[in-house]
Amino acid sequence: xxxxxxxxxxxxxxxxxxxxxxxxxxxxxxxxxxxxxxxxxxxxxxxxxxxxxxxxxxxxxxxxxxxxxxxxxxxxxxxxxxxxxxxxxxxxxxxxxxxxxxxxxxxxxxxxxxxxxxxxxxxxxxxxxxxxxxxxxxxxxxxxxxxxxxxxxxxxxxxxxxxxxxxxxxxxxxxxxxxxxxxxxxxxxxxxxxxxxxxxxxxxxxxxxxxxxxxxxxxxxxxxxxxxxxxxxxxxxxxxxxxxxxxxxxxxxxxxxxxxxxxxxxxxxxxxxxxxxxxxxxxxxxxxxxxxxxxxxxxxxxxxxxxxxxxxxxxxxxxxxxxxxxxxxxxxxxxxxxxxxxxxxxxxxxxxxxxxxxxxxxxxxxxxxxxxxxxxxxxxxxxxxxx
Numbered sequence: 001x002x003x004x005x006x007x008x009x010x011x012x013x014x015x016x017x018x019x020x021x022x023x024x025x026x027x028x029x030x031x032x033x034x035x036x037x038x039x040x041x042x043x044x045x046x047x048x049x050x051x052x053x054x055x056x057x058x059x060x061x062x063x064x065x066x067x068x069x070x071x072x073x074x075x076x077x078x079x080x081x082x083x084x085x086x087x088x089x090x091x092x093x094x095x096x097x098x099x100x101x102x103x104x105x106x107x108x109x110x111x112x113x114x115x116x117x118x119x120x121x122x123x124x125x126x127x128x129x130x131x132x133x134x135x136x137x138x139x140x141x142x143x144x145x146x147x148x149x150x151x152x153x154x155x156x157x158x159x160x161x162x163x164x165x166x167x168x169x170x171x172x173x174x175x176x177x178x179x180x181x182x183x184x185x186x187x188x189x190x191x192x193x194x195x196x197x198x199x200x201x202x203x204x205x206x207x208x209x210x211x212x213x214x215x216x217x218x219x220x221x222x223x224x225x226x227x228x229x230x231x232x233x234x235x236x237x238x239x240x241x242x243x244x245x246x247x248x249x250x251x252x253x254x255x256x257x258x259x260x261x262x263x264x265x266x267x268x269x270x271x272x273x274x275x276x277x278x279x280x281x282x283x284x285x286x287x288x289x290x291x292x293x294x295x296x297x298x299x300x301x302x303x304x305x306x307x308x309x310x311x312x313x314x315x316x317x318x319x320x321x322x323x324x325x326x327x328x329x330x331x332x333x334x335x336x337x338x339x340x341x342x343x344x345x346x347x348x349x350x351x352x353x354x355x356x357x358x359x360x361x362x363x364x365x366x367x368x369x370x371x372x373x374x375x376x377x378x379x380x381x382x383x384x385x386x387x
Contacts, residue, residue, distance in 0.1 A: 025240060025241060028240050029237055029240070032233050032237060035229070035233070036229045039229060039259060040227075040229065042264070045187060045188075045224060045225075045264070046224075046225045046262040046265070047183055047185045047188060047265050048184050048185040048262065049183070049184035049262075050182070050183045050263065050265075051181070051182050053161075053163065053180045053181065054178070054179050054379070055177070055178065056174055056175060056177065056178065057165055057170055057171065057172055057174040057176070057178065058172050059178070060163050060167060060178050060180060061167060061172065063163070063180060063182050064077075064153055064161055064163075064167060065093060065096060066159075066161075067153045067154075067159045067160065067161045068094070068098065068105075068153065068155065069097050070155045071155035071156050071157060071159075072155075072156055072157060073103065073104060073216070074103070074106060074156045074209065074216065075103065075104070075153065075155045076152075076154045076193075076196075076202075076206075076210060076213055077105065077107050077153050077167075078108045078144070078148075078150050078151065078152045078201055078202075079107070079109060079110065079150075079166065079169075080111070080112060080150070080151060080169070081109070081111065081113075081124075081169035082123065082124040082128075082168050082169055083127075083168070083170065084123070084126070084127050084130065086168070086170060086171055086172075087131060089172050090167070091134045091137065093172075094131075094137055094139075095134065095136040098136065098137065102138055103138060105138060105139045105141075106141070106206050106213065107128060107131075107141035107142075107206075108142065108143070108144045108202055108203045109128075109142070109143050110144050110147055110148035110150060111124055111143055111147055112147045112149040113147075114143075115147070121143050124143055125142070125143065127168075128141040140205065140206055140209050141203065141206070142203030142206060144200065144201045144202060145201070145202070145204060146199060146200040146201060148201050150201065151163050151164065151165060151166065152192060152196070154189050154217070156213050157186075157217075157220070158185060158186030158189040158190075158220050159182070160181075160182070160183040160184075160185070160188060161181070161182050161183075162180055162181050162183070163179065163180025163181070164178045164180060164379050164381075165178040165180065165378065176325050176378045177322075177375075177376060177377040177379050178378050179291070179379035179381050186220040187222050188267075189217050189220075190217055190218055191267055192267065193213075193218075227255075227258070227259055232255050235251060236251050236252055236255075276382075277304065280382040281304065281307050281308055281311060282307075283385075284311065284312075284315075284384045285385055286317055286318070286386070287317060287320065287384075287385055287386060288308065288311075288312070288317065288319050288320070288382070288383070288384060288385075289320040290320070290322070290323075290382055291377055291380060292322075292377075292379075292380055293324060293325040293377065293379075293380075294323065294324070294340050294343075294344060295324075295343065296344075296347075297343060297346070297347065300347050302350065305350050305351055305354060306354070308351070309354040309355065309364075312355075312364035313358045315364075316363050316364055317365075318366075319351070319364065319365070319367070320367045321351075321366075321367070321368065322375055322379065323374065323377065324341070324344065324373070324374020324376070324377065325374065325378045326341075326374045326376065327374065328373035328375065330374070341372075341374065344372070344374070348372055351366055
């Protein structure tokens with residue numbers, strides 16, 4: 001009788017284990033089908049290739065040279081400011097990237113502060129003339145029709161560099177952190193070039209040459225990335241059914257990694273900046289990183305601070321603020337810098353006060369905890385949940 005009881009118990013346990021295994025298999029298959037459906041139904045464009053660049057001005061120039069070197073005949077450079085003090089270094093960087101080729105360098109300077117003084121435009125034109133005297137360089141340049149603060153390099157092969165760094169107006173010895181993206185994607189290049197034209201960021205002096213580059217990029221044929229998942233997902237299902245999880249899991253990871261490395265993208269235009277920040281605030285659950293060279297009341301306003309606090313409190317999250325292009329414990333350069341630091345301190349104080357008042361509702365963290373010192377960063381980025 002005891003033996004029969006043990007047998008019934010074992011059979012019952014075996015049946016329960018088989019039922020659990022079937023439920024797990026069913027759940028795994030549903031997840032795989034959901035992955036396939038979501039990715040195949042999403043028709044938004046994916047980048048062919050992209051890499052992040054975070055570092056100092058020299059690192060930004062390394063990335064810029066990579067894009068310039070990818071050009072066949074022409075490369076378009078849109079930047080913000082010029083500074084004759086560093087023209088020799090800039091000439092060396094451009095010459096090194098040109099590598100002895102008769103590469104046409106199309107330079108357009110945005111000069112966003114041109115309204116303060118007509119001298120800015122005059123000095124930039126002089127700067128371009130001086131660069132053009134270097135026999136190693138084939139430079140065409142001018143000041144953009146409409147002022148802008150953009151930093152973009154696009155080669156005639158559809159390679160792009162977008163960054164936070166003012167490449168033509170600072171020292172290569174700079175210890176200030178910058179950020180950017182190197183993108184290999186002709187379709188993305190076409191969209192950016194159309195935006196540049198629409199915003200009138202091309203100097204009139206470059207109209208003929210820019211149109212040639214525009215035609216070259218638009219003639220590049222590209223096939224949108226659309227992953228074929230049926231075959232690999234069928235393999236993974238088969239592995240799971242056989243209990244071969246050591247095959248299934250690595251295959252799934254490789255598949256997802258391949259897709260993740262070709263991310264969905266969209267171009268954030270001037271009027272999209274505020275909605276983009278709001279979207280980041282509404283999405284984070286674990287951590288929100290915000291990086292900028294300044295913290296201003298018309299950017300990180302009270303309403304945004306309140307939304308950040310509520311969201312962080314709901315999820316016990318961490319908020320990181322990386323700000324300020326000057327060194328910690330440095331003295332303000334001028335009255336404008338002094339006002340900027342005072343304003344940043346006010347933003348930080350608002351966040352800390354909110355954090356303290358909400359301490360009983362959620363244990364969210366704010367970093368920096370106490371310091372109001374700038375952090376030597378000129379980077380512009382958001383990171384949502386480390387993704």
